Amino acid sequence: MTTPFDPARQQASTVCLPPGNWATVLDCLCDHFKAIGREQWLDRFARGRVLDAQGQAVAATLAYRPGMRLHYFREVANEKPIPVQExxxxxxxxxxxxxxxxxxxxxxxGEYVEQTLLRRLIRRLDNPHLVPLHRIDRHTAGLVLFSANPETRGAYQRLFPQRRIDKRYQAIAAAMAQHEFPLVHRSRLVHGEPFFRMHEVPGSExxxxxxxxxxxxxxxxxYGLSPVTGKTHQLxxxxxxxxxxxxxxxFYPHLVDEQDDYARPLKLLAQSLRFxxxxxxxxxxxESRLTLQW
Structure with missing residues (x-):
């Protein structure tokens, strides 16, 4: 007998089935998620990895119904270990x-599911309720704050949009003798091409x-950097x-198409949080215990 997994503990994703003419939930999911093959979905169903709104495993032959809410666990076959330790x-x-x-x-x-800070902490602390209160880039090192209790989460989440948390970063970059420091840089940032890169455009900051x-x-x-706002890749x-x-x-100023080089990390560190x-x-x-080496 297959034991359904806990969608909270396993950090399941959720989908609300769109309107359509599919016969089964399997047909709908295959058509909706074209990058995932039918055999992969069948395997997930067989292992109890697709659940209904109550967290119970469903069969691939379950009749499709628009608006049905399903939970599924994102999986990456042969996920590559990341040889670093939080x-x-x-x-x-x-x-x-x-x-x-x-x-x-x-x-x-993307290609990372188990090899993420969130999933590692959930396993280490045995707390499926962990939720990051903010994000830093994969290439950036340093502090990340998590909520451990759903009942008090909102109070801590409000610190960020209300700008009641002071975030300090360090970065190593080329000398900029052409500028007078300290300085303030403001701009309008939007998503560019490829989609994960941001760029500055004219318009309101x-x-x-x-x-x-x-x-x-x-x-x-x-450099010491203090972001007042929290746009993607802002610093x-x-x-x-x-x-x-x-x-x-x-990524910046030019996109370099190469694999991770663990000997050459991005010289950016989320150094401290105060609130x-x-x-x-x-x-x-x-305060982070990590340091940026010259």
Missing amino acids: TILHADEHLVVADKPHFLPVTPT NSETHACVLEKNGDLWR RVHMAALGAGICNDP TDPLSGEERYF
Whole structure:
């Protein structure tokens, strides 16, 4: 007998079946997710990896009904291990703070499912309720804050859109003697081509970064970066726009088509987080134990 898995513990994805003329839920899923073969869906059904709204495994022959809500577990065949190790800096009933190494994604995406910070922490802490309160890029290292308790999650989530959390980054890039520091860079960022790259366009500003110089080492400087907004790749795009793309950046200012080189990580670190705890009112400060080497 196949035992249904817990969609919360396994971080299942959810789909609401669209209108159509399919005979079975299998037919609908195959047509809706064209990148996933029919044999792969049949295998998932056979292993109890497709669930109904109540978390019970369903059969591939189940009659299709528009609006039906199904849970399914994203899987990547032969997922490649990422040879880096995260560190848990803090854990209580409400919050978990992790130090994420370079190259490790925060959440499942694309070719990464099990090899993500979220899935690793769920297994280590045995807490299926973990949810990241913010994201940093796969190539970026440093602090990531997680909610550990659904009942208090909203209070911590509101810190970010209300800009009540101070985020400090460090980056190593080429010297920029042409600019006076500290400086503020604002621009309008939109998705470009390929879809995962951002670029600046004319128009009303939707991103803001404060930058200063922390240390000089010949042709390379260590910068302190404080993002006021949280657009995708904001710091990476802004540094490239200022004339000094962050060292080893495979996306900016130019896209480099190459495999991960663990000896050459992106020189960008989410170095500290500071905020007033919305539950206790106490000042909370967390600092990464990772460092950027010249």
